[in-house]
Amino acid sequence: EVQLVESGGGLVQPGGSLRLSCAASGFTFSSYWMHWVRQAPGKGLVWVSRINPDGSYTTYADSVKGRFTMSRDNAKNTLYLQMNSLRAEDTAVYYCAWDLTGPRDYWGQGTLVTVSS
């Protein structure tokens, strides 16, 4: 059974940092692109970033480029999102996703990040 479990969310002050993790199981993690998608409270879905199977290539939405860094540890089947210089508008539930928009598409339950003083 596929499982994606996000963790690391919480309350952080503007300008602060947070690292999210996503533990994957039930599929060959090292063979697939992975993604982060976020959703502000009461708002729509926003794609954040993606990473290739070996972790050598990433792309980001303009809204987070230069502040967020996505990485992965294939030995630990874990995905990461390092978030720096956080802003109030980064407040959202952050989902990790496997095979986004593909036939095996699967999302975790999300972790809430709140940026507030």
Add this chain to the structure above:
Amino acid sequence: QSALTQPASVSGSPGQSIAISCTGTSSDVGAYDYVSWYQQHPDKAPKLMIYDVSKRPSGVSDRFSGSKSDNTASLTISGLQAEDEADYYCCSYASGYIYVFGTGTKVTVL
């Protein structure tokens, strides 16, 4: 990286068919046959309903169908049921090796 445009809400009676549009540009919807549709119930993770414009993942009802013409994609739900009441989002691959979601549509079953 503007969001794709969807109607804010669509409604229909049980058994009817409804369609949700998703309008993008020649850099996203119009450029690639990589449009997908997600269903999201309150406080739940999104569920993929359509991928690659018109393909259904295993387990998704054939009441859901997708199409695309130029810069606009559409999701049609036929034989509307109470359980179809949810938010729906389109998503497209876009130039620059990124993805973009739609603004979302709330479907109400009357």
